[in-house]
Amino acid sequence: MKNKWIRLIFAFGLVYAFSCEKELLTRADYADYTFASLDEKGGSWKPILLSGGNQISIPTPKDVSSDDYKNELAALKTAMANLTNDQKKAIEYWTNNPVLRWNEIALELAAKYNIIPQPNADGTYTLPDPANPSKYPQFPFAHPAYTSRALAYLSVAQFDGLVSAWHYKYTYNRKAPSDVDNSIIPAYAKTSLPAYPADGAVVAAASRDILTAMFPLEKEYLAAKATEHMSSLTWAGVNVKSDIDAGSTIGVEVAKVALARARTDGMSKAQTPKPISDSIKTAAFKRYGWQWDNMESPVRPVGLAPLFGKVKMWNVPNVEVVRPGPPPAPGSAEFNTAAKELQDIAKKITPEQRKIANWWSDGLGTYTPPGHWNRYVKDLLIEYKFNPLRSARTFAYLNMAVMDAGVSCWDTKYYYHYPRPIQAIPGFKTILGTPNFPAYTSGHSTFSAAASEVVAYVFPNEAQKARAWADEAAESRILGGIHYRFDAEVGITQGKNVAQYSLNRAKQDGAE
Amino acid sequence: MKNHFQYILVLAVLLSQLGAVFAQTPSDDLMMKKREICLAASYETGSWNQYWEGTRLRENANIGTFSREIIMPMFAYGITDKINLLAGVPYIATDATGGQLVGAKGLQDLGIAVKAELFNRQVGPGKVSFLTTAGFSFPVSNYLSDYMPFSIGLKTREVTLRGILQYRFDNGIYARGAFAHLWRGQSKVERDYYYNNGSYYSEWMDVPNALNYHGAVGVWLFNNSLKLEANYMAVHCLSGDDIRIYNAPQPTNKMSFDQVGFFGQYYFKGIKAIQGLGILAYYSKVIDGRNMGKFQSVGAGVTYQFKL
The missing domain is CATH 1.10.606.20 (Vanadium-containing Chloroperoxidase; domain 2)
Structure with a gap:
């Protein structure tokens, strides 16, 4: 009798307490999608810091009929045939619009570093020191002004880098792997966007370098993210190695231009x-x-x-x-x-x-x-x-x-x-x-x-x-x-x- | 045995999502007879001027001395001699001497619990008893949990299952231990992004589950009219993050504490005019903690008990 009472109340209570548990999202809940437009003329848009889409130069890509390309394509197919669960998760995570993910990473770092310095024991305060970022109080204190600036440089570098990428994509018109070899089924919505240089690699490299400058203690975390992101482009079947290398070059170069401005902007x-x-x-x-x-x-x-x-x-x-x-x-x-x-x-x-x-x-x-x-x-x-x-x-x-x-x-x-x-x-x-x-x-x-x-x-x-x-x-x-x-x-x-x-x-x- | 305010204190633990901060004897062996009712009210005031940020004890001049007052009306009823029903809801007000943030006040959570005596037998020179309590609580006002340290509670549903074991010598001396598991749900806050060792895009925060330990030694004197007790109580969260340096706490934190206290109660047994009336007083002090204030509290209350 009494056991029954206890069990009943307890069972009811548990059901009651947890019947409405919400799944807690830790990132935007989206998958790859078909783009509303490709903006084929995007390479001619006016960038913010670069003079134009052609300011940064990259090598002329090898033709898809070349042996070099065929080797790269074979490597891509091998990678795709041997995906681990972690690699599959990375493909799902980065999607075909990784600009969103890198923005999300920047927001998370802002939240992580938006901690105001505490007073010292004697009532004075010490400020974060960019020359010694790991010493308390850690650099940066990502307050709203700091964060607005970090996001501006991140986005400008991504934009200028992608204008450049679009310029070369439609200059060279190198096909996507799945258009060269129809046995390749890409992980993302198929598109006619030319593959060289890899837009994902531009975003990965530029974002890594800008955010590393803004959040220097996250250097290794960001490098690991960028490496995974760039690798995922091959795992997803959308870019071969030379696409990624060229994209990475643009990303690195555009970040240099942006960071040169950042160093002298008065911050x-x-x-x-x-x-x-x-x-x-x-x-x-x-x-x-x-x-x-x-x-x-x-x-x-x-x-x-x-x-x-x-x-x-x-x-x-x-x-x-x-x-x-x-x-x-x-x-x-x-x-x-x-x-x-x-x-x-x-x-x-x-x-x-x-x-x-x-x-x-x-x-x-x-x-x-x-x-x-x-x-x-x-x-x-x-x-x-x-x-x-x-x-x-x-x-x-x-x-x-x-x-x-x-x-x-x-x-x-x-x-x-x-x-x-x-x-x-x-x-x-x-x-x-x-x-x-x-x-x-x-x-x-x-x-x-x-x-x-x-x-x-x-x-x-x-x-x-x-x-x-x-x-x-x-x-x-x-x-x-x-x-x-x-x-x-x-x-x-x-x-x-x-x-x-x-x-x-x-x-x-x-x-x- | 006609003293029932312990139920109340059991209840206080069930109710308080801070985990019995204001309960001095969160669990005992006492049961009310069938159709008996106990009404009670208590007042507690507590304060701290240091808190644990993670495991580091610190001060914060923008809080200064933090204070909390609790008024707790409670009710207990004997469904049978062996099964009791308990209910109560605290009114809480918080304030601080430093800084410019305004305190909070309001009704916190309604707690309802059933307590059952499963075993009670003479063994040697005393009696062994074993009891269990099952309870749940839920917020009854629109208070904000995400306003720490001023929040009056964690604003989540909580389910508790507790086991209580006591040995009482025939001469009135006793020792008691209790163990409970506290299952907490989620707390709805007034923003849809927060950082908890990473980004969360949600209006809900997970409130960590916790374990609750209790130990007490005491004695009944003057023909069971006066009880004096020394006790230890702890709540340990099973998960959660630490308060970041000089940042505000939040409901996701791993909030734990250990406290010691004294407790006394007296029943006016011999005076017919106030038959059924009792008084109680207690003191407690937090001796260790994590993401919690180092509280010292005193409380007092009255109980009134009668049969339907």
Whole structure:
């Protein structure tokens, strides 16, 4: 009798507790797909950093009738006939649009490295040192500004590399292995895209080299990923060795060009020493009579990347042209209205408001707001079946616009040096952590508005939804108590303005 | 044996997804008679100013001293002399002296459990008893688990199966041990990406299962009116990740702790006007942990018991 009771309750409980267990995805759930278009003219599109698709040179490929090619084809067939389970998994993982996977890897690294340095025992702070990346605090601290830049270089290198690949594909028109030997059944949707050079290898090599520069401690992890990716092209039956070698050459060369720009774009000076940071603060105080202060314990002596606003922009001629006017002075009627709104929300936040605040928070330990938008765009690229070249183009314009938005926003933040609500409103507490930089304008709003404009341009059917998301992301910071409404509203306008510069360029790159 | 608030404390373990943080005697040998009811309420306050980040004990000035208050109404009922039904739901409020994050408060999880005495026999100079408890709990409010350390709970369903073994000498001295397995489900959070030693694209977080150990020695005095006990209790998660340096905890963490405590209770047996009334008080201190605050807590409660 009693045993039965116990068993019944226990069995019921187990079923109840686990009846709704969700499968937890660790990556985008997509398989290879047939591309909506091949963009045969893609080799003539205007790249971002290269002069054109022919700037990087690769060897003229051997003809498919040559012995060299036949040997390579035989090696491919042997590999395909002896696939291990791990090799089959690699084929499934990388798919025929690996641009998406490398973007996903970048987001994961951003989340892994988005950890803020802790104070030392004596109350001081040590900054990550790119010259000694493994020493705590590890380099990098992948905050939103850092991540926006890493993603921009990644996407630009992928895009330029693929323009180059497309140029040679349609210059040489070397067939895919399965078109040379019809006994070969490729693992991916069949396409008439010429095989030389391997677009997958371009993406693998360029992504590896850019991400290794951005996340130096991941060098070995990234090298292993790239090696597996390149090998998978043969295992999948889509590229022979010389396709892959030529693609790899383009990837390596285009990454060099991108990283040469990165070395001199001003990022290394963005995190200033305290005297410079103090002088920036003093200048703002002289100009406007207010200043932002870090409210942490112990106080962080320098805000996050005070000179990120001076980093070289991609498509805006100079940062001043997109700098908004000043915010209302603390204590003014307009300020008091905005402050009261925050206090009213905090007093009685609804479950819906709390969810919006958390949904867009993308704070420490996550892929940041730029990462969030990349993730959404990745899903759209899959939905719209974009080929790798057009995917890379979309990410390139997205991430240039987002990084430019970040540079502009940071310029504004440190130019006006405006206090956060927890500083300006006595006793105010929040449900989100307040970031270590001035309030005006809101980074989330600026990043998101810029991102949504690029989405609206590339996917007109998604424009309304994307802009609504950007508005919600902006609102989320008000609901979280860490931004005033004017930070968010001006940030949205600023992000839209900044994005236009990238979109004007996109409209003239030959892809329309 | 007419004291029943232990049920409550058993229940507190079943209910608390932090794993009986606020239960001083999570398991014992006591059973209510058929058709007896026990109503109880307790108040607990606890705090910490250090926490384990992984296995490293640290401070954080942006939290300062963290505090938690719990009000716990409970109910127990004797279905038969050998089978009891237990239920309860805590109201929890959290706060901190440092930083600018606001505390959380609300009703946590409703727990329901059945406890059965499977064995009770005189062996030598005392009695051996063996009992088992099966329970489950589920969140009853829209609190957020992904707001640690302020979250009031892990916001997931939990199933517990516990075995309790006690030897009680006829002179009132006893020793008891209990072992439980806690199966936890997933917790829905308010974002669809998080990092748990890798990317997760989901609104759900896996909350690790755990084992719960308990040991106690004590004595009943004054004709079974006063009970004094020293106890040890531990919850060890079976999986989970560690809090990353200076990062916030999250429900996927491997949260474990060991604590020691004292417990006392008194029944007003001789006074007819307050027949059925009892009081209790306890203290506990976490002595080791992982991804948990180093809590010290005190609690007190009243119980009232009657027959239908």
